[in-house]
Amino acid sequence: xxxxxQPAEETRMPHTVTIEDTGExxxxxxxxxxxxxxxxxxxRGIPVGCRGGGCGVCKVxxxxxxxxxxxxxxxxxxxxxxxxxxxxxxxxxxASDMSLKVVGKLQKSVCRPDRPVSSVTPPVTR
Amino acid sequence: xxMTGVLRPGHAQVxxxxxxxxxxxxxxxxxxxxxxxxxxxxxxxxCWDERDHHSYVIRESDRAGxxxxxxxxxxxxxxxxxxxxxxxxxxxxxxxxxxxxxxxGERVRFTLPSGHAIELYAEKTKVGNGIPLxxxxxxxxxxxxxxxxxxxxxxxxxxxNVAEVQKIFTExxxxxxxxxxxxxxxxxxxxxxxxxxxxxxxxxxxxxxEPGKLxxxxxxMESWDQVLRAGDIMSMNTVPVDIGPTRHxxxxxxxxxxxxxxxxxxxxxxxxxxxxxxxxxxxxxxxNFGQGLDYPQRKLHETFLTxxx
Numbered sequence: 407x408x409x410x411x412q413p414a415e416e417t418r419m420p421h422t423v424t425i426e427d428t429g430e431x432x433x434x435x436x437x438x439x440x441x442x443x444x445x446x447x448x449x450r451g452i453p454v455g456c457r458g459g460g461c462g463v464c465k466v467x468x469x470x471x472x473x474x475x476x477x478x479x480x481x482x483x484x485x486x487x488x489x490x491x492x493x494x495x496x497x498x499x500x501a502s503d504m505s506l507k508v509v510g511k512l513q514k515s516v517c518r519p520d521r522p523v524s525s526v527t528p529p530v531t532r
Numbered sequence: 533x534x535m536t537g538v539l540r541p542g543h544a545q546v547x548x549x550x551x552x553x554x555x556x557x558x559x560x561x562x563x564x565x566x567x568x569x570x571x572x573x574x575x576x577x578x579c580w581d582e583r584d585h586h587s588y589v590i591r592e593s594d595r596a597g598x599x600x601x602x603x604x605x606x607x608x609x610x611x612x613x614x615x616x617x618x619x620x621x622x623x624x625x626x627x628x629x630x631x632x633x634x635x636x637g638e639r640v641r642f643t644l645p646s647g648h649a650i651e652l653y654a655e656k657t658k659v660g661n662g663i664p665l666x667x668x669x670x671x672x673x674x675x676x677x678x679x680x681x682x683x684x685x686x687x688x689x690x691x692x693n694v695a696e697v698q699k700i701f702t703e704x705x706x707x708x709x710x711x712x713x714x715x716x717x718x719x720x721x722x723x724x725x726x727x728x729x730x731x732x733x734x735x736x737x738x739x740x741x742e743p744g745k746l747x748x749x750x751x752x753m754e755s756w757d758q759v760l761r762a763g764d765i766m767s768m769n770t771v772p773v774d775i776g777p778t779r780h781x782x783x784x785x786x787x788x789x790x791x792x793x794x795x796x797x798x799x800x801x802x803x804x805x806x807x808x809x810x811x812x813x814x815x816x817x818x819x820n821f822g823q824g825l826d827y828p829q830r831k832l833h834e835t836f837l838t839x840x841x
Contacts, residue, residue, distance in 0.1 A: 453834075453835075453838070453839075455795070455835060455838075455839040456596075456772065456791040456794075456795030456796075456797065456839060456841065457772040457791060457795070458549070458596070458772065458791050458792065458793050458794050458795035458796075459549055459596070459794065459795055460549070460596030460597070460791070460794045460795020460796060460841040461596075461795045461839045461840060461841055463838065463839060476550075477549035477550050477594075477794075478549070479549065479594065479595045479596045479597075479794070479795065479841070480594040480595050481595045481596070481597070481841075
């Protein structure tokens with residue numbers, strides 16, 4: 407965030423977020439997380455999990471843009487993730503227009519054809 | 533039923549990403565009673581009607597999840613016996629000195645094949661529930677603060693080797709299997725609900741490839757009305773809700789699942805049937821897991837299977 411700007415202005419301003427994988431764009435205000443704004447796209451299966459940085463299902467890779475973050479679990483975001491901009495969308499708040507790639511569980515949901523979930527993977531996956 | 537050995541869930545220690553934000557959540561939204569802080573920076577809570585010093589402890593960490601889940605046992609003789617039985621079964625135990633946790637006696641800790649640390653202890657200071665032991669009122673004003681659950685009821689833990697875990701609880705610790713969900717091939721249990729008394733469960737496990745995961749800690753409400761009121765308070769405070777209010781088929785309990793500010797799921801729970809140790813286990817086939825989880829909606833919510841901390 408540019409220190410010369412008023413944070414209040416910054417948080418009110420809607421930013422445009424581009425999902426590079428699909429070319430989709432959505433708006434996200436600065437006080438809103440990348441995930442909660444993305445969920446408004448209405449696409450089925452966007453994995454909105456704990457929304458607290460603990461479960462790791464909403465991982466994205468930030469390609470460009472300014473942003474702030476809140477705490478997220480090291481189980482899902484280690485130092486190399488952080489250095490590469492691989493963060494949990496529920497804990498990232500935009501301060502400018504941004505572009506991102508979806509990774510992990512989010513990639514499967516965002517990049518697949520928009521159709522109903524037909525089956526659920528059982529918890530036994532060995 | 534004469535209860536000896538393991539009596540009840542006694543405490544959970546959960547990791548949070550921001551301590552003070554979490555204290556505000558657990559104290560003012562969930563409505564737990566803060567009972568102490570220790571030199572390690574841990575914050576101790578109890579539910580209003582619990583008599584022991586604490587049942588839920590949080591500590592700040594860079595990882596969410598659960599450190600350990602502990603059970604109160606009848607007395608120190610039972611603690612010694614259970615430790616000997618665990619050792620005879622082939623499980624290593626460790627003694628945590630009295631006082632390491634505030635107002636708590638010596639604890640026996642061991643690690644399950646699911647990767648979870650479990651503790652047994654016999655002594656914790658009784659601080660009471662704010663109601664006299666002579667001619668008690670039915671509740672105190674502490675009940676009216678936040679969601680205000682009655683007690684820490686149970687936990688559901690996710691990890692591998694559930695069959696081994698079941699053997700330890702049933703063959704060594706005196707629990708019995710109340711309900712289970714079969715795997716899709718029907719040859720094993722995908723999830724198990726275990727009781728050490730007459731509650732519908734005191735702890736539950738589901739098979740999951742990653743060890744040591746927390747699915748939820750559950751807090752008991754006094755009525756379905758109180759579960760709905762909990763849902764109101766969650767929404768007033770924009771707490772992220774996972775599932776509910778609804779009723780589980782498994783246990784028959786009424787429920788809301790939601791997440792604390794660090795992504796640790798918790799439950800506000802009411803009801804459930806009352807099993808006895810001689811009752812036959814209730815079995816759910818995997819294709820009926822949806823009804824088991826959410827009986828009215830008959831829906832196997834994907835987050836139930838995939839979102840843990």
